[in-house]
Amino acid sequence: MFRLARRCMAAIKRFKGTSSLVFGLVVFIVVANTYGWVPVKREAVSFEVVSNELKNSSVIVYRAYWEQLDSGSARIRILASSKCKSIENLEVRLGNKDADPVKIQIKPIENACPWTYAPLCEWNSFRIDAEIGLGALRDIAYLSKPSSNPIPIKIHKSLPKQSGLAVCVPPMFWLNDPLKLALFVETWKIRAGASHFYFYVHSVSKAVKTALDHYVADKTATVIPWPALPNTSTIDPNASQYRFGHSIAHNDCRLRVAYRFVALVDIDEFLLLNDHKNNTQTTLDYVNNLMKSHPLAGSFTFTHKGLHFPSWPEDGTVLRRVDYQFLEESMISNTTGPTKTIFIADRADVINTHYIVNHFGIYSTVYVSNKKAQLFHYRVNWMNETAENTTSIPIFDGIRPTVETNLQRVFTEVEPKIGKPLIVNGTVAETVNECLHEWKKFGCKTPTHMCRKKVAPMDDWVFSGGSSETYTIV
Known part of the structure; x- marks a missing residue:
């Protein structure tokens, strides 16, 4: 395998222009690991597979x-x-x-x-x-x-559903923040009682990919590659498909997971109890108890609260030196937003980003009291700002030392593998947010096509490859 790779790389040097880029990407497919990762240099900006079989009627x-x-x-x-x-x-x-x-x-x-x-x-x-x-x-x-x-x-x-809570994250794109990723995993494990994570991945930085590898290796997570759709020189579904067809990933999640309870959230979202200072229950404990009074529940819907970290570490801070006091200084505001759900995998039928479209039989949605638990969302728009009428929230009280220890263990393992210090970098997320802000003027929310010119030079990216193995054209 490696002898073949060396021969191919030698051949690449004899090519000039764009053909060498395409040939190089093919080589990366050959040597990519089992998750179909394809490293792409900053100037390459995207990885998409050309298929002569694709038609507009496909x-x-x-x-x-x-x-x-x-x-x-x-x-x-x-x-x-x-x-x-x-x-x-x-x-x-x-x-x-x-x-x-x-x-x-x-x-x-x-x-x-x-x-x-x-x-x-x-x-x-x-x-x-x-x-x-x-x-x-x-x-x-x-x-x-x-x-x-x-x-x-x-x-x-579809696998039998065992007890426990799975967390599904729909296709991640242009993600280069290991701090957000690791904080997401550790908080969901400790506070929510999550059993396993399913990450659908389109494009991440080398640092995030290495952090994902850590969680896959310790059996905390499963990575599902989400490559670009096949395309031709004249037909490109990726240019007119909303967020990489994320609704397919939502419904794949329900059928793929091996756990009864499933949360469908982004990595800046937590579904947690309000009061952890006086309550050791996890979110999983809470919904299990709700089942006693709601035996026909098919899903549980949580209302939205804006979560703020006014002391979030500044850009450029080395992650090994972060002061995690910022977690205990978290605040909430009445920033409105759509709901998120925890659904029961063998009772929910069709899944939407924010609610369950259909349940099986007589099962239905239970709306969780916002006095008990909520969706805490620290979107890039407001995450490190102090909004009006904010109040402190003790969701990290008592767990900061454990979270800090777990995060440092991940960062200590990841840093040598990427060969440079891991740092806080919120610039990419802000840039992606800006370029997608007026997506309706563009016509369709397509993060690769709308953002790649600005974002591609900002980090070393790894795209999910294996389009021909992932998709079948009819």
Whole structure:
């Protein structure tokens, strides 16, 4: 393998211009680790896979699952991206490409196509469902359109759900802040009782990638690569798909995880109890207790509070020298925002960023009292500012020493691997926030296309590769 890599790198030196860049990226795929990471130099700005098979009428399939509905039936769910009309004539056959098509329902995950919130996004997220008898279940499905050859895809079994709390983070992009990542993991473990983390990753800095590797190695986390969609010189779904098709990741999370309770949040969000000074309960303890009084709960919705760290470390501060007193000086404000949920994986059916679209059967949403627990959100817009009418919040009281010890252990391991000190750097997040602020004028919220010219030179980035292994074009 490494001999091949050296030969390829020698060949690259003989190439000039953009062809050498493309060839170099192909080499990186060969030597990338098992997560499909692709290092990209700052001047390369993006990693996207060209496919001659892609058409405007194509359906790009991400993954298929099956789950048992009752003693005699199962449902297959296929998650895919497509233009609104292109998916309507899709056919699904089980086990044999010559079998009769099964009856399917094709629905946009956002309930409408185009999505009413982002109507100029041409490529949308879909779920294709087929309810069948258990005896008809097969490991392979064949997808096709009229007059096209059937394309096989593997059907994965949705895992049984054990007790515990999984935390799913939808596709992360342009993330270069190891402090935020590690603080997120350690706080969710200690305060919320999180059992495992599932990180969907599009693009992160080398430092964040190395921190993720640490959590994967100690079995705290699973990384799910989220590469760019296939594209051609004239067709690029990535330029017109909202936030990398994050709704597909949301619903993949429910089917992929091995835990009963699931939180779907970004890395600047915590779902926590208000009073930890006098309460040792975790969030998981709390929702388990709520189940006693709400036995038909399918999900728990938390209202929004702005979280502020007025003493957040200044840019350039070496992470090994951070004074973690800033955690105990955290404040909350009445900054409004949308809700977030913890759902029960075998009771929630269709997942949205902020709520559950559909539950199974008679299950429904329980709204958590904001006097007990809330969504604490420290968005880059306000995280280190002191807003009007802020009040202190003791969510970090009593755990600061443990958090500090755990963070320093991570940073001490990561720093030698990247060969330079880890520092606080909020500039990238601020730049991304600025370039996405008026995304509706651009037409569709596409972080790579909208931000790469400004953000690419700001760090050494690692993109998720393996597009051809991740997606199937029909």
